[in-house]
Amino acid sequence: MEKKSNVSVFYRGHADKSFLCQPSLFRDAGHRRHEDRLLMSLVATQPDAFSADSSTFERLVRAQHYSLPTRLLDISSNPLIALYFSVCGEPNADGEVIAFACEDKLVKFFGSDSVSILSNLAYLKPAERNVLRKNMKSSKDHFNSLSEVNRLVCFIKEEKPYFTAAINPADLSQPVFVKPKLSNRRIVAQNGAFIVFGLNKNLDSGFSEKFITVRINIPALRKAQILSELDRLGINEGTVFPDLEKSSVYIKSKYKAPLK
Template sequence: MPTLNEHTAQTFQEFLSFADMGQTDDDSAVWFRGTGNSSYSLSPSIHRHSSINDSTKLFEIEKKLITRFKERSVPYLTYRLEDAWELLFLMQHYGMPTRLLDWTENPLIALFFALSSARQNSAGTYDNDAAVWVLSPAKWNRCVFRHNSYQGGAMSPTESMVSSYAPSKEYQYMHEHPVALLGIHNSPRIVAQRGSFCLFGKSLQPMEQIYTANNFEDDTLKKIIIPASKITEILNKLTWMGITDAVIYPDLEGLAKETKRLFGFSV
């Protein structure tokens, strides 16, 4: 079984060296996910229900959420959504609980997410390290679908092997482990953030536990830790390089966040 490699980046340059996995094409491409607390697991929002921890029940809840969202979203949309995949990705975009876990193709965007979401204490410093996860979608999917002799990379929702994960399918036919999935770019934020996703199956285990318990290739998944003492320094470096809220969130909310940071307010 593989071990989960962790690296600590003390500087922006060290982060870039760890994020560089020699990616040159779709086969060697890697994805990134930033988190403001390095102890957080790789689990989707629907797995964080306060009282339900049964995967069958959570899948049924997701179906009900999709139905409710479809019924109530009509006045706010310029066109009617009928496709279950489109509904699922749009729900994820607006913060509804789903089996989707956000990733990005851009390491700097993931680093910004990690550092900007880290919580400051009353003294204005940080108590917890931040982290950026690094995933090879090709290696991940090849292991998950090894029984199909799969040799491709990240999948599209339209591919036949992904059909068992669809919200409209029956639970018993779903795969056990998450699939690395290219999302539907149905919002400016997903485009700006170079969004990609992992869609979970039956298992409630976080991805890091699935990785260490199964026969994945080495470095399919790894973790870059940014020490709490370095968060401000590296975040300022990112901002200076033009990676800001308004770039990540190309709307008025992003502009407001960026302006608040510029004038020393917490975001």
């Protein structure tokens, strides 16, 4: 995809092109139903790990880093990183690189009010989120009078005391591209960014009207060759996941004796 001025382009790679482009949270009904308990349980048991985080979005980023299902979808500003993820698994299936393009002004930073609104949906009960869904087409005044919205606003105010109850219900259905803090080595290594999802679990038509999507098929027969070529460019398991364990696994694999 050609990069035009005032346009941001992000990428995501799937090792199997049949994989849905949705956050890990939405792939399991139990996780989706107990989203609030997932996040609060992890923060409660590992408070020191989250002590530096000042917002729910930052907590979600950290939780995702440690494999907790969240409403965040990993993307990258580097197409080669997405290409790596499209070839590093599922050797018998075609992979896919998905490119997303949108105007720069539509990309949010980690401190955005829009990001805070969507992120704090994680603390609502399933029944509360259902009430919000049922009232998506109501007037803005009616929507903001709901007790469920007031509870959402309370969570938002914990990180943004100035915030007022003036949520546009339509905004809760629109996923948002977010540039995070470069707060861990993995985000830096992967040129990482996120799509934070609201009440819809898929990239709906309203989303695609604002963001152009291009899908590139990666043939299964080419995966091993592409993986080798990426390695020569310095993109491999040890650099994409720059923690000690992953680096050790990569180095071990490089010196493994061939099967006889």
